[in-house]
Amino acid sequence: MPHPTLPSRTPSRLEALLPRGRPPRPDLRRRLDALGGPPPAPVRRPLALLGRLAGTGLGAPAAPARAPHRDPLLTLVHRITQGFERTEYERARALGYDAYLEEQLAPESIDDSAMDARLAGYTTLALSPKQLYEAYFADPGEPYFQFKGAALLRAVHSRRQLQERMVEFWWDHFCIDHNKGDIEFLFMADHDRLKVRPHALGSFPELLSAVAHSNAMLFYLDNWLNVAGGIQENYSRELLELHSLGVHGGYSEVDVKEVAKCFTGWTLNQDFASPNWFRQRFEASAHVAGDKLVLGQVIPALPPRDNAQAVIDIVAAHPSTAAFLARKLIRWLLTPTPPQALVDQVASTYLATNGDVKALLRVILARENMRWASPLGAPRVAPRLRRPFHFVVSLLRTLGADVADPIYPLFYLYTLGHVPFDHVQPDGYPDTTAAWGSALLPRWRFASDLLAPAAVFGEPFPGVHVAHDAVRDKLGFAGPADRPGLAGRMNEHLFGSTLAELEVGVLQDYIDAQPTFGGVQLYESIALGASLPGFQWY
């Protein structure tokens, strides 16, 4: 039943602004196909019968045997880095709890020149929208994948680990879809470099204001089109619901409309001759005249340019924002079930410090709060599941992997549904066990393909060099004679003691059951260990 194929997109207001047309959308799969394609399917029908286990009674839920308490410093390392790595932990131990935390809270004091050198070829990260458009409008794949790849590289290799962890948090809090309108990539580098990173450990009100006036957000939530005579409330709704007060934070539909009026006129510089083309700009003639009433407070008509900042000031100082952000940060750094007393404490700190992120983190990450952050769930504490990005990065970090090319790790994140910056909706990738806890097969597959690549690639995993000598050294493994106790050493030195006792035993049994045990079997065992439930939490 043939139907005519639609013509390409209609010329739109947007395209009228793009002198050379709309760029094509980069495609991860196509890019991989050009490299030789994604890995072939693994074992086709390995064990149709193993399913039996589900009926054996082993499935009865019960608390796993575990030690509910661990060294607070170990917990801190798990929480403020993108994954446990033994030498980092040893460094933290040498510094001590408070000094290590303070070091990470002052990223500018940490020498990260090796990271900078690694990103030296990622030249598009520093380009303006105009430079990106002029250089890459015909083939935006390069800046697009550099941006995604840099996020992965920084998570794995940067020494400013807490900074990276907070940058990831803010990118979800102020989520922007890399693919919007096929041109959002023009704004992303600006946004990351000029808006998110400078404020990631700074003042939340200043971050909120920076994002509100950011070209990337103005485009993503359509405020660039919000003008007198044509109110566009997409951004104002999400500002209140997702960025500040929270959906039950006490605003009304009228507030949504009034906030939208305050933001009229904040648009993009549309003068292609300007080096600031597609950067933010205020167009006074497009601003709705008159006083506005937001959350019960009058915002005077003049000066129009300041109306937006007046909204930011009101919502940033609102107790609902303090509570909403406190809860979300505790979830991110400690536990999915934040204790109310701690939420209250962090919220009051927010109000007392005018939203100083470092002050909030000091409260949340205080040594005594590490008891809320056991990987296995201390009594009445829910453990935190690694999101897929954290799972992939953690495994790469603990193996001391040198990621020369991030494209294949990005492919595996694609199979896991967690490619950086690809969440379409403005709520950010979810951060719950309910959301991520059922998709386990792609995790097992990444661990196996990374560590037993011969089965898939017939060669080392492309673009990633595992530090084999260092791994063997960490594990005290020189040969088959070192099998005894190997699972326990893996747990301590590679998995950051996340495996439960039962899991260590099962892993050791697997190791002992192998007829021969060389390097191949060693890495298969590590892959299995990383596939066990303990390593999915942290």
Added chain:
Amino acid sequence: MSTPSNGASGSGLSRRALLGGSATLAATSLWPARTAAAARGPGRPVLVQVFLRGAMDGLTTVVPHGDGDLYAWRPTLAVQPPGPPQGARDLDGFFGLAPAAAPLLTPYAAGHLAIVHACGSTDPTRSHFDAFVRMEFGDPLLPLGTVDNGWITRTLQATQAQATSPLRAIGAGDILPHSLAGATSTLPVPDFASFLFPGKPQTAPQRAAAIAATYAPRPAPVGPAALDTLSSIGILAGIDFAGHAPANGAQYPASVLGRRLRDTAALIKAGTGVEVVTVDVDGWDLHAELGPITGNMALLLDDLSRALEAFYLDLLAHLDDYVLVCLSEFGRRVEENASAGTDHGHGNAMFVLGGGIHGGQVLAQWPGLSAADLDNGDLAITTDYRDVLGEVLRERLGVTDLTAIFPQHVFVPVGVA
């Protein structure tokens, strides 16, 4: 999770027996791959839910061209009445399909596609994320309501006795939708064809046994999901998704939605005992540049309607083996905005496809579009979406007690099934 058959947490199987005894496990398999087809009764179609995330504009997709007020609210965006090439494809003299949705005429004309308009969840929220939860949990009163899981989850619970497979529901994507929140024997499967156990075949049984033994004690969703995953690999691995040849000349679009509906059709034909498949489609939140004829909305509609048409044609000989519902969290405001888009609204159109559906009609108590008719500027809701779903569940899936699915809802017949 699969319900433990004996409830004993202290199984007689030791850890070592698990690791060394894959042959024993194989011999006692309870769920051999692909034996469920015969067990699935003829009266139990697979429920397919296609959820359009971001608020699909039902006034574009199913345009009420017979209501002149529409053209006053939407002077530039409204799809014109039937006639010109860019006009609506007429359905019944009052409603018509946007031209980009024309492929839906195929099942509509054959009487297998029903459309319900001015339909939705009666809650007043205009937040996507709030609306997802309320609609998919099936309770407009949330967060004050009485339910804490999805409406499809409760459907699975109500039909537990008829389950024939350890894999009862699939979320065709990376993350399960709220409608499957809390469901057991349910997995997200982003790509049906690559749902395979990794690594070397020689060690696979031992590795899988280690995974099973260690995940088993973990609480839901993770522990049960791991066991369900191991149980389900054989089910999907037994189907040649890549080689699936669509019937009746069906041509699926080369999109994620097209691939997922194609794989779903292959799954339905294989008769695996999977009872539910959900598919999400993002991108409908078009506050700017709606593009009803050749723009953003048209591209989305083109993909959606081609995929649905192909699914329908592919399964023409299996009409009674599925029922597909397609819905969105709410509609969009009646009046267009100055960015050539529309903001969040209320009432919307909804689709039901399959055998046993009273198709070929638009079911609507049309509330009208004059200023006085609107609900805060939005299309009013005259049909509760739970009445549509409830009727489908009762008439097609054999659910007798609808109050177990949608508590405290008083059902009103719609006539869709």
